[in-house]
Amino acid sequence: MTSITPVDNVPNNLFPLADSRSLRNYISELWERREFAFVVPIFDARIQNMDSVLGQIWHLLNPLLMVGIYYVIFGPLLDIQRGENYLGFLVVGVLLFQLTQRIVQEAALVVRRNEALIRSVQFPRGLLPISAVTGQTFAFLPAIAVLFSFMLITQEWPTAKWLLFPLVFIAQLLISGGLAFAVARIGFAFADLSQILPHAFRMLFYLSGILFSIDDFVHNPTVRSLFALNPLYDIITAARWTLMGTPLHSSVVVGLIAWAIVLPVVGLLFFRSGEARYGS
Amino acid sequence: MTGPVSLIANDVHVTFRVYEDGPSALKQAFSNRKWKRTHRTIHAVRGVSFSLHEGETLGIIGSNGSGKSTLLSALTGLTPLDRGTIHAADRPRLLGVGAALRPALSGYRNIIIGGLAMGMRKQEIESRMADIVAFAELEEFIDLPMRTYSSGMRARLTFAIATTEIPRILLIDEALAVGDARFKERSAQRLETIRNAAGSVILVSHDVNEIQRSCDRALWLEKGTVRAEGPVEETIEQYLSATSLP
Incomplete structure (x- = not known):
């Protein structure tokens, strides 16, 4: 016979499991577990490099090759020498764009890739998109060295504005993180997203003024301020201003700050509202 | 009974959807004019209630597909419940x-x-x-x-x-089945340490011997419902007599 223990009155030292954490608890739990996002991506990077001959050196070679190809094609070959320092102009655009693209593409896969972990361990899932940001940022550090070397090679000497570059970079990480949260949830529900993303980024690449300065083509100030709606255009234009003193419109500054505040908040809320479904 | 109650499950129901992987989904979609993938709703756990006490090891036994693993995953809070509640002194940790x-x-x-x-x-x-x-x-x-x-x-x-950090409630899913005799003995010792520290353990297995070796009480789950619950020997006896081949 079945003899089920009566469960009518629950002792008050027990709490309901389904009780979802408040946003505040969620964020503080993310913070408590931050080491996961800093250690695990570094370990995973080891795995990726284990079978390759050049290993970690690729993090340096990749950005160099990328910039080299663009430079040969658009520099000497097509002779589109715009502005004084086209090489420097190109390096900042190409490299910073690549960081955000890599973070977002990684984030699109992160929930599905960690399905087994999600099913067996209780942790705030927001750690996964955050790990995509930290992991890709670590991998990007050699590219930052490349970026600054090219500034010096092209005789772009340090000015006081260089001190503002870290702020632009932090804004870029906040923007990329916000996108990573959003894309992580969409990529979980809709696996085809990772097929679409490369095309979306190709499109965005041409709208971010990476190969040509948008200012050279767009003279109408209203249309120009529309470009400020593209966060990547804001990041790259502001970064060029800090490093090379290229022109900077106020709409870009407003856009950069606004996206850096709005995207992480909206992204986190959007990601978290799908929290219970991840892994199922 | 042993110590005070550390977990109460009350009328727990868990259902999930499984998408069917039939012959050519696209072809079917065309012929049926149904653009949504067909799925089945599986009612894996149907109204399970039990309680767990501090310092106790509860064994959950049942044949394959009886809902054991789904119940366990619901106990971690990883699977949303369809109905019912689970109250616990601490978030149970799955040995996973x-x-x-x-x-x-x-x-x-x-x-x-x-x-x-x-x-x-x-x-x-x-x-x-x-x-x-x-x-x-x-x-x-x-x-x-x-x-x-x-x-x-x-x-x-x-x-x-x-088990480095002694959990208050540990959930184990047939994990002890692997390993040699020596490891089984050592893991049994570690479970003993957990129980002595007022922790509770839920061990899910279809291996009767394992339940007998390490549990104080057993619960027999079949088709998502509790068929029997009580002392290990009695429950196992009922389970065996019901499932053994004639």
């Missing part, structure tokens, strides 16, 4: 860090990953490293990639990581 581990990396690095996934600090993990390695008996192999380990070595490592 195995999923976080990376076969290509060394045992040492995997201990750090596993610990971090469970919410420990890196410093804390490093200070307990020697104990974990000693319990897993992997001293000579700790710097080798985990994929070179035998299944027994892997089970020892997972168990050692999951």
